[in-house]
Amino acid sequence: MMKKKDILKILSALKAEVSERYKAEIRGIFGSYARDEAGKKSDLDVLVRFDESADLFDLVGLSIFLEEKLKCKVDVVPQDDIRSELRESILEEAIYL
Incomplete structure (x- = not known):
């Protein structure tokens, strides 16, 4: 299981590719990984803002x-x-890139 700092580093490195390929901006993570409470069965909650043209x-x-x-299992959550x-609780808990 990856550590939070490693996840944030990888997500930061992928921002340009994600923007180009998926019309999205990775904003950050929230949930158990953000709270350092993730277990083997936890999924990674990734907060994303999609362009209007995304589908x-x-x-x-x-x-x-x-x-x-x-x-790992990822749950992409569109911020909007x-x-x-x-x-409010998700946006306050989130660790932003």
Whole structure:
């Protein structure tokens, strides 16, 4: 299982490629990895902002791409789609790139 600092380093290095290929900006991580509470079955929650021209294929493609690069289960969460009752806590907890 990767450490938070290594995940952030990899995600930072992938920002340009992700922007070009998937019309998205990686904003940061949240959840168990951000809190240093991740276990073997934890998924990595990645906060992303998609361009208006992005579609479902970009979302799914980005998820698969990140899973391959990070060697763990990734949940890509579009920042604009976070439910209002969870938004504040997620955005406060997030570790931004």
